[in-house]
Structure formats: structure tokens, C-alpha cells
Amino acid sequence: MNRVIDQYIRSEEERAWARKAEELAAHFAGRATRHDQEGSFPFENFADLREAGYLKLTVPQEFGGNGLSLYSLVMLQERLAYGDGSTALAVGWHIGQILHLRTTRKWPEAIFADLCRSVVSDGTMINTFASEAASGSPSRGGKPETTAVPADGGWRITGRKTFSTLSPILDRFVVSAYIPDEDCTDDFLIHRTDRVTLVETWDTLGMRATGSHDVVLDGVFVDKDMRLSGKGLDDGGGWLLHIPACYMGIALAARDYAIEFARTYQPNHMNEPIAALPSVKQSIGEMEIELRTARVLLYAAADRWDREKEHRPALKPELGLAKYVATNNAIKIVDLAMRIVGAASLSRKRPLERYYRDVRAGLHNPPMDSTVLHTLASAALAETSL
DSSP, rough: OOOOGGGOOOSHHHHHHHHHHHHHHHHHHHHHHHHHHHTOOOHHHHHHHHTTGGGGGGSSEEEEEEEOOOOOOOOOHHHHHHOOOHHHHHOOOOOOOHHHHHHHHHHHHHHHHHHHHHHHHOOOOOOOEBBTTBBOGGGOOOOOOOOEEEETTTEEEEEEEETTTTTTTOEEEEEEETTTTTEEEEEEEEEEEETTEEEEOOOOOSSSOOOEEEEEEEEEEEEEEGGGOOOOOOTTTTGGGGGHHHHHHHOOOOHHHHHHHHOOOOOOOOOOOOGGHHHHHHHHHHHHHHHHHHHHHHHHHHHHHHOOOGGGGHHHHHHHHHHHHHHHHHHHHHHHHHHGGGGGGGOTTHHHHHHHHHGGGGGSSOOOOOHHHHHHHHHHHTTTOO
């Protein structure tokens, strides 16, 4: 019988990549408990990702990458998260942003080409650090307190960024900074120097191994050419589907764990496993409704984004809907899985309690629920009457 996770594989090439991702996920699952308990960054997982060629999946083919689609990204990210949500979410920011840069071409071509070649040859990764304690989530429009002031041949950047995922491993990253002389905000590509300090602040309920520490910038010099002012094409933010894909992967892992438990656990007062109980079957059925509904929306949104290049900005309501449904349904699925397993699901010797903690982080990744609801309402109100 076909596995539910394989329902959206469309070709042998996708199947081959899916199996490779599953092999990686199996390795990561064996390390996940330790990194979760320690709150440590899984450097060895990223060494494995580099060796497998995962870091260059979305790099354009002309620079030696695979140029994979958003649909394929979603499919692979689900599988990585099945083994370890933290690693999947963290690497998702890298491969997602490479896809975003590939489609928008918002960076100067020479800088983007240099990054891509470095990803392929050296396993370089990238992320954008925009959040700050005072301004909150950048998706809410807060102005950064990090500043950029002119210097001879470039800029001096000073400030502190929070939620800086992948910070332990990056040798370069993008930061947003306010330019007082121009009264505007812009992005700057920073290479790590002795004026960049990592402050290990990341001690959270879930997603404990993403390395999302604070990064302090103390007058870091940035060459004038590293100011990234371009906006590029509006791609609708499709790359952010790496986020719901991650939480669906965690939900799939919880679902499978609960189903296997139901198939094999037989209390001594029963003559068959608890899977035979009507109440357990109902809970499994409820999990399936939440899971299958979310995945239909997720893969449909990714497929439309790949195909409808000219209409990507108009897909924002559908992309937001896919994230909203996937993350909220994932929480419901993990909750149902824990109800099936019972009090044993609370044990730290079982992965369910980690899934339960990790999956809640989806509520705090963009776009936020309230933003999605506002987008959907605005789209509805903008419709013309029949």
C-alpha cells in the first residue's frame, strides 16, 4: 500500500530525491533528542546536508545547482522535518532564500553569482537577520534600531539582531539597518569578522536546535557594493512555503508514531491492540482529515506558484492560506497523536513531546495568522459583484 507521504511524488527524479531526504532524516532523528535537550546546534547534520548536495538544491543550474522547483522544495522539507524539525526549519531559510533570490533577481547579478558558486563549491549558506527586540517581527513593519552610517568606501553597521537562525554556522548574512542620513531602511550583506559577536540566547520551548541566537554588530564595515537596495520582481513570497512544509513533516512523524503505537499496544485486558477501539479509530480519522486537507492546499499552492509565473503576486492569499491551514492543522494532528498514545506520550524517552513543542513554533513564523486573515479579508472585499 502506498504511504500517505508519497502521494505527491510525480516523477522518478522526485522519488529519488525523496529517498535521499528520508535517509538524511533518519540520521537526523537519531541525533535530535540530544540536540533538543542540550539546545545545541547540529553541525554534523549540516555537514551531511552539504555532502548530499542539499544546500545547492535551489541554486540556479547555470551556477552548478539543481534549480529545483518550489513544489520539490516542499516535498523534501517535509521529509527532513520528519526526522528533525529544527534542522529542516533552519536549512529551509537557506534554500528558500536562494529560491527567492533566483526568482526575484533582487541582488546585483555579480553578488548573487558569487554566493551561488560559493554554495556549490564550499557549502556556504545564507539567511537574513531582521528581527530585533524593540521592533518585533519585521513582517509587522517595525523600523530596525540597527543603524548604517557612511564610512570611507562603505558603511559601518551597529546593532543587535534576534531570532538569527543558522547564526552559529554562517560566514555571511544579510541584515536590515536604518540609515539616519537618508531616513530609510535597507539591506546589507555582511561577512563575519571580529566585530560580529554571537550571543547564545536561544533557549526556547521548541525548535531548540535552530541556532537562532542574538547577533551583535559593533561597527562592522560593509563595502559600498554590499548595500542591497534592489527589490526585484514580486514573487508573492512563495519561498516561505518551506515553513508549513516543515510543520507538516513534524505532523506526519507524530501521526505515524501514533498509528504504529495503536497497531502494537495491547493492554492486558484486551485481546487485540487498541487500534480496534472505535474511539482510537475516530482519532486516527480526525488526524487524516487534518493532514490530508492541509497537504492538498500546500502542494496545490506550490504547484500553482511554479506554473503561474506571471501571476505570483496574486497568489499571496492562497500561499498564506496554505501556511495558516498547515501550521494550525499540524498542531491538531500532534495533539490527537498524543491523545492516542496517552500519558506515555509525555515521556522524554518518546519523540511525541518534542513534536508537541516544536510544532507550536509555526504560529510564530511568517505570515502570522492575523496577517493571513487580513489578506484573505482584503481579497474578498476587493472582489467585484456578480
